[in-house]
Amino acid sequence: MGEQTGGKTGGRGGAELRGSVRVEPRGPFSLTAGIRFLEGFTPAAREAAGADSLEAAFALEGSWRTVGVSVAQDAAGTVRGRLFAERALGRAELSAATAQLTRILSLDVDGSGFAAVGERDPVIGALQRRYPGLRPVAFWSWYEAAAWSIIGQRTRMTQAAALKQRMAAELGETVVVNGGPQQAFPAPRVLAGLGSFPGLPAPKVERLRALGEAAAANRFDSAGLRALPREEALAALQELPGIGPFSAELILLRGAGDPDHAPLHEGRLADAVQHAYGLATRPTPDELERLSAGWAPYRTWVTLLLRVALDEASR
Structure with a gap:
């Protein structure tokens, strides 16, 4: 509440x-x-x-x-x-x-009801005990998630993150919170008027401009995307320039906060499942679909636990 x-x-x-x-x-x-x-x-x-x-x-x-x-x-x-x-x-x-x-x-x-997933699946139960109370933390909006997906295309994640942060510093607004400045990612109207930005190639500028126009017109909203049938929401997001299937999933999961979807074709999820379950080979998308059915209605939450465990093991 x-x-x-x-x-x-x-x-x-x-x-x-x-x-x-x-x-x-x-x-x-x-x-x-x-x-x-x-x-x-x-x-x-x-x-x-x-x-x-x-x-x-x-x-x-x-x-x-x-x-x-x-x-x-x-x-x-x-x-x-x-x-x-x-x-x-x-x-x-x-x-x-x-x-x-x-x-x-x-x-x-x-x-x-999340604990019941771990009761059905001992591997997930162990991860729940290892990371108590951890839930997905999303981007602030579907719009910011979409901007990140465009900025990060064909770019190393650390470079993309630095570029996104620089855009916030130079184009976003600053709000003083408890005496300290906090910078927000630029609002849609700013991206809608973007002509260029150092480090962003022209095609990405064009895609961000189109995204800004769509968001400023409130073409989508996070609650509305969540309310749509999942395939319909993913298809609608792919109408935005530069947004393909992978980016659409990211926007729906990490922007709109869909709690019950496993990105079956994402390689990192397959790696994370192989690691956590001790499998000899990476699971196929069909195998992931069958396994992840037992994680419902918290498939996104379980995916987070699996990936955090894999990231820790990879350090």
């Missing part, structure tokens, strides 16, 4: 406290585990500082206003967020910010 309240106190740098969010997780949830994941997730470009609170800025879906947020979890497990902005947030924007925050932390999903 999530609650939001409006408010106003003095801030710095033009940003003020504009509201608060309170969410009671359903099922095990650890914000600290999510932050540790982000610190190792290259696109997030977060330093491994060991913090137990999450501070960031993001473009609010719909109005695409830039909002800052500070999120913490108390000893009872309640997640509390504080929202910062230069101008007051209306009721609809407070509601949208609450929905966006709960979605990116996977708190909009009832996780009380």
Whole structure:
């Protein structure tokens, strides 16, 4: 359950406290585990500082206003967020910010049945005990996930992450959160008018411009993508220039936050399953489909645990 309240106190740098969010997780949830994941997730470009609170800025879906947020979890497990902005947030924007925050932390999903997956599958049960309370942490919006997929095409992940961070610094808005500046990825209207950017080849600029135009017109929204039949959502996303099947899956899983989809044709998932289950060979997509059926309705969550385990083993 999530609650939001409006408010106003003095801030710095033009940003003020504009509201608060309170969410009671359903099922095990650890914000600290999510932050540790982000610190190792290259696109997030977060330093491994060991913090137990999450501070960031993001473009609010719909109005695409830039909002800052500070999120913490108390000893009872309640997640509390504080929202910062230069101008007051209306009721609809407070509601949208609450929905966006709960979605990116996977708190909009009832996780009380997740333990049953581990009871059915001992391998997954061991991973749940190894990473207690870890849920997927999504991009701030389908739009930002789509931008990342375009920026990262045919580019090393570290280079793409540095480029995305530089775009946020030079083109995005900054919000002061608890006295510190937080930079948001540029809003759609900025990308819609993008002429060039150092390090971005012309075809990527064109694709980002088309993406910005589509997002500024609210052609998609994360909740709407989640509500569509999965194949229909993936097909619709592939109508965007530069978005193919792999990118569409990334947007749906890591942008819209679909909790129950396993990317069967992604090589890293096959590697992760081979590692975790001790298989002699990489499983085929058909084998992955049969195995992942037992992870429903949390296939995305299980995929995260498997990949985190593989990443740790590869270090």
